[in-house]
Amino acid sequence: MSQTAVPPKTSLPDPRRWKALIFIALAQLMVVLDGTIVNIALPSAQADLGISDGNRQWVITAYALAFGGLLLFGGRIADLWGRRRTFIVGLIGFAVASAIGGLAANTGLLLGARALQGVFGALLAPSALSLLAVMFTDGKERAKAFGIFGAIAGGGGAVGLILGGVLTEYMNWRWTFFVNIPFAVVAALGAIAVISEPAGGRNRSPMDVPGVVLSSLGLGSLVYAFTRAESDGWTSGVTLGLFAAAVVLLASFVFVESRVAAPLLPLRVVTDRRRGGIYLSLGLAVIAMFGMFLFITYYLQVVKDYSPVVTGLAFLPMIAGMITGSTQIGARLMTRVPPRLLMGPGFLTAGIGMLMLTQLEVGSSYVGLIMPAQLLLGLGMGTAFMPAMSMATQGVQARDAGVASAMVNTSQQVGGAIGTALLNTVAASATTAYATSHAGRAAEQLKLEAMVHGYATAIWWAVGILALASLIAFTFVNGGHGGSTVVTSGDKDAATGEDATDELAIPVLAH
Known part of the structure; x- marks a missing residue:
């Protein structure tokens, strides 16, 4: 049963907490943008290293498999070792893996570096989010912190497209790896200087x-x-x-x-109605968003003949919308309205933007169609992602914060894999059907029309997926606005048998 909180304890004085946020956000940006930055550089890397078409996909897949497969383990390591230590180890390891990738002289070394990036990313991502979860316990401070974090987590993929285009066009593909090194070094030095291990919540139970x-x-x-x-x-x-x-x-x-007595993923973390709804709706939203990244990137480069740099810059309106939605709408309203009234309408707004993109044609105007659609997508996703990131870790026992954070990243990673595969398959089938039914027309024009028809068909699926995400948010993400309470579960620690009541006050929703 919840009780009124005393002022929450934290190991960081207030000014240092906000400095810590800078370095945590920088690390999160590095991990998120790495999911897309290499995509734009891949054709150049393939030509340079002589990577076969059959092995090309492994440059992306090696990272996704290691990252997605080890996220829960990474979250548990953060709870066991301590979040600060795991965060710093993840940063150093990611920098080393990136250096290996940038210096790779053959296919095997590049693929190994990508897998190693995934391993250390799986340590880094959940420890970053769980540090935020246990350091910012005041409702208003938490809203601001997660507003910034949510904007970065949502917009980092688009930043990766921009940065990947610039580095590939004006330098070479190796810099899409080398660019991670200054990010990681600055974040690691900052973490050593200003982040202390938050008091309480260390889970010392045996490894499952x-x-x-x-x-x-x-x-x-x-x-x-x-x-x-x-x-x-x-x-x-x-x-x-x-x-x-x-x-x-x-x-x-x-x-x-x-x-088991000490599970890797305590089922209480995912069986909570509100938290389960957040994981599911986030995963669905990422399916739709990754599909949009894929199709708009190809549309602009292949149909509109934009350069990689211009294609990346074309995503700026979505980033602007994401930042606005997270910091100006989500952060300001999270402590005043129930989260479902931010997440549900947020996903619907993004769905309206996606609906606009179903009207895509070969001659569509960027300013008249794609830019306003991206603004709505970013605004909606930012508004929804911000409370989702915060609520997914709010109310959990401090000793479970790492694995709860890992579940956020897992839902996004699996959602990204599903979005890329499912929507690309839908688009390819629709493209083939259109080309077959319109045979006899000018070959080049038919090719473009069939391609765009395939994109528009798949985007209709993305609209439906966002509508489902909104419905889940409205239905399952119950509870009022954030308030500070202490979670006192009364559970016994599996290793010590002592009462597992948290030392750290964690805000929980008032039901």
């Missing part, structure tokens, strides 16, 4: 080794299944086998977690 193995293999199989579905088709033997393996492994993982 079966849970680590099952979750890593299960999530890895799921991410890889969607990757293979995109290249081999949904009904290929490999794709179906990977999906079946993912179902068996993840079902076994849930069974094990319900039985």
Whole structure:
């Protein structure tokens, strides 16, 4: 039962907390933009290193598999080692992996570096979010902090497209790796200087080794299944086998977690109605957003013949909308209205922007159609992402903050894999059908029209997915606006048998 809080304790004086936010946000930006920055550089890297078409996808897949498969393990490590230590190790490791990638002289070294980036990203991402969750406990401060963090988490992918275009066009593809090094060094030095390990909440229970193995293999199989579905088709033997393996492994993982004394993922974290709704709606929204990134990037470069730099800059309106939605709408209203009244309308607003993009044609105007659609997308996503990021870690026991944060990143990572594979498959099928039914027209014009028709068809799916995300947010994300209460679960610590009531006051929603 909740009780009125005493002023929340934290190991950081107030000014240092805000300095810490700068370095945490910088690290988050590095991880998020790395998901897209390499995409634009991939054709140049393939030509330079002689990467075969069959191995090309592994430059993206190696990172996604390691990152997505190890996120829960990374969150548990943060709870076990301490969030500050995990954060710094993740930064240093990510910088080293990026240096290896930038210096890679052959395909094997590049793929190994990408996998290593994923491993350290899986340590870094959940520790960054959980540091924020336990350091900012006052409602208004938390709203501001997560407004900034949410804008970066949502807009980082578009920043990656811009930066990737600039570096590839004016320098070379290797700088899409080297650029991570100053990000990581500055963030690590800043973390050492201003971040102290937050008091309380260290989870010293034994490592759940079966849970680590099952979750890593299960999530890895799921991410890889969607990757293979995109290249081999949904009904290929490999794709179906990977999906079946993912179902068996993840079902076994849930069974094990319900039985062991010290689970990797305490089921209380995901079975909470509000938090489960947030994870699900976030994952769905990322499916739609990644599809939009993919199609608009190809539309601008292939149909409109934009350069990589101009294509990246074309996403600026979405970033502006994202920042506005997170910091000016979400952060200002989060302590005043229920989160569902930010998330639900936010996803609907993004859906309206996506709906505009279903009218895409070969001759569509960037200023008349794409720019206003991106503004609405960014505004809606920023408004929804900000409270979602905050609420996903709000009310959890401090000792579970790392794994709760990892679930946020897991929903986004899996959503990104699904969005890329599912919507690309829909677009390819629609493109083929259009070209077949309109055979006999000028070949070049038909090719462009069929391509754009495929994009518009897939974007209709994205509209429906955002509508579903909005419905889930309205239905499941219950509770009032944030208020400060202390969570006193009365649970016993699995390792010590002592009462597990948190030392740290965590705001929880008033029901």
